[in-house]
Amino acid sequence: MTLIKVDKTYDVKLSGKPSLAVDSLPIQPIHGLHPYRIPNITPKLLIKENDSVKIGTPLFFDKKQPDVVFSAPVAGQITQIVYGPRRRLDKIEITTSESQEAEVLDVPDVSSDRASFVQSICKAGLWGVFRTFPFQAIAKIDATPSLIVLSVDNDEPHHPNSSIILDKYLNEFKKGLSVLKALSENKVVVGISSTNNDGRAALGSLITHVIEGEYPANNPGVLLYKVKTSVKENSAWTVTLQDVVRLGHLFLTKKYPAKRIVCLAGAKAINPRHFEMIQGTPVRSVVGDVDESTTRLISGGVFTGTRVSNDDFIGFSDEAIHCLQEGGDQEFMAFMTPGFNKASYSRAFMSSVFKKSSWALSSLVNGGERACIECGYCEEVCPVDLTPQAVMKRLAGKDIESALDFGLLDCVDCGLCTYVCPSKIELGDLFLKTKSTLLKEVEK
Numbered sequence: 001m002t003l004i005k006v007d008k009t010y011d012v013k014l015s016g017k018p019s020l021a022v023d024s025l026p027i028q029p030i031h032g033l034h035p036y037r038i039p040n041i042t043p044k045l046l047i048k049e050n051d052s053v054k055i056g057t058p059l060f061f062d063k064k065q066p067d068v069v070f071s072a073p074v075a076g077q078i079t080q081i082v083y084g085p086r087r088r089l090d091k092i093e094i095t096t097s098e099s100q101e102a103e104v105l106d107v108p109d110v111s112s113d114r115a116s117f118v119q120s121i122c123k124a125g126l127w128g129v130f131r132t133f134p135f136q137a138i139a140k141i142d143a144t145p146s147l148i149v150l151s152v153d154n155d156e157p158h159h160p161n162s163s164i165i166l167d168k169y170l171n172e173f174k175k176g177l178s179v180l181k182a183l184s185e186n187k188v189v190v191g192i193s194s195t196n197n198d199g200r201a202a203l204g205s206l207i208t209h210v211i212e213g214e215y216p217a218n219n220p221g222v223l224l225y226k227v228k229t230s231v232k233e234n235s236a237w238t239v240t241l242q243d244v245v246r247l248g249h250l251f252l253t254k255k256y257p258a259k260r261i262v263c264l265a266g267a268k269a270i271n272p273r274h275f276e277m278i279q280g281t282p283v284r285s286v287v288g289d290v291d292e293s294t295t296r297l298i299s300g301g302v303f304t305g306t307r308v309s310n311d312d313f314i315g316f317s318d319e320a321i322h323c324l325q326e327g328g329d330q331e332f333m334a335f336m337t338p339g340f341n342k343a344s345y346s347r348a349f350m351s352s353v354f355k356k357s358s359w360a361l362s363s364l365v366n367g368g369e370r371a372c373i374e375c376g377y378c379e380e381v382c383p384v385d386l387t388p389q390a391v392m393k394r395l396a397g398k399d400i401e402s403a404l405d406f407g408l409l410d411c412v413d414c415g416l417c418t419y420v421c422p423s424k425i426e427l428g429d430l431f432l433k434t435k436s437t438l439l440k441e442v443e444k
């Protein structure tokens with residue numbers, strides 16, 4: 001077990017941390033998916049309105065790799081398929097039936113030959129859980145990973161506590177890990193936070209690295225950055241803890257694993273806690289009837305998630321729903337006030353002297369984008385040693401090659417540089433969009 005210290009991180013003290021209580025949320029009358037929100041795929045439908053589906057029936061596939069399908073989390077009838085601009089596949093809605101029948105899948109043992117083993121994961125709708133660095137594209141089904149990187153803890157505030165997941169699904173996790181080992185010829189890195197004593201006790205020798213540092217030290221991209229030893233490993237694969245559990249569940253039960261743990265968090269969340277629920281649960285059934293003019297809903301992490309509405313469904317791989325204060329009144333002459341209640345990375349406000357344990361952050365950005373003042377804050381927090389301001393300037397000058405030389409592809413999309421930027425420059429967003437354009441070029 002190797003200790004990894006990540007120095008450039010930041011403790012974002014966001015209030016509304018979920019309690020360790022886990023409520024079991026029953027199946028809802030309607031479940032759904034938003035295929036366009038699954039990154040880096042081109043979805044093509046396999047069903048039409050009024051079709052009946054079982055749990056695990058393939059709903060659509062990725063045109064780039066037709067063997068990669070995405071399956072129904074519930075049994076019922078397809079009641080609505082909604083397209084957005086330019087025939088973007090926005091929503092598939094399933095009205096759930098009383099009997100929740102599941103497809104019985106043909107899943108061989110992990111020791112069987114690789115081709116049938118890989119095909120069974122594809123047919124079960126789970127190949128999409130394997131993402132590759134540096135673009136987070138779905139792994140090629142005919143490729144063998146140079147390394148699979150798994151981080152047990154997601155330290156982006158707030159995400160499900162891994163102890164809850166391991167407590168409930170330790171057997172499934174161990175089985176899932178054996179699947180990763182079979183796929184990668186045993187080249188799996190398992191990182192865990194140094195503060196996660198329960199997880200370390202439960203997993204023992206399965207852990208290869210212990211990680212020390214605040215957000216985003218436990219990001220698998222940061223872990224890869226610290227452990228990689230060859231250029232080949234730049235295109236390592238990654239998979240989340242809950243998806244390892246789901247892989248294990250598939251191989252143990254031969255049924256599509258539709259359950260996951262999702263937490264409700266944020267200063268405006270009522271009774272923030274954990275839920276065990278079926279994929280594609282409506283946001284409303286978790287947050288209640290909130291007023292969206294005063295509450296911002298985010299599916300996923302506060303730095304990496306997507307803004308959603310109460311009528312949407314929780315993202316297929318999202319593990320959290322956040323309720324934050326929407327906007328707020330602009331303060332008159334705010335820069336003249338001592339700022340006792342202003343969360344800030346810089347020491348411009350008195351809040352840096354009287355430290356609070358948590359902050360009820362809102363969606364208000366307190367001003368518009370201004371020119372970069374070269375404060376260097378972004379560099380201070382970048383866990384993979386980039387100089388984000390320098391990369392941004394290369395991209396502004398359309399000099400992609402130079403931006404790549406400055407390490408653009410090492411960026412793990414943590415969003416910290418955007419958060420600490422006093423000039424409100426959306427650095428993280430710019431890097432993410434540039435990488436997505438580069439991926440399209442690579443895939444041509």
Ligand code: SF4
Nearest residue numbers: 382411412414415417
């Ligand atoms: S460049 Fe910004 S988003 Fe990328 S890893 Fe560094 S701090 Fe995170």
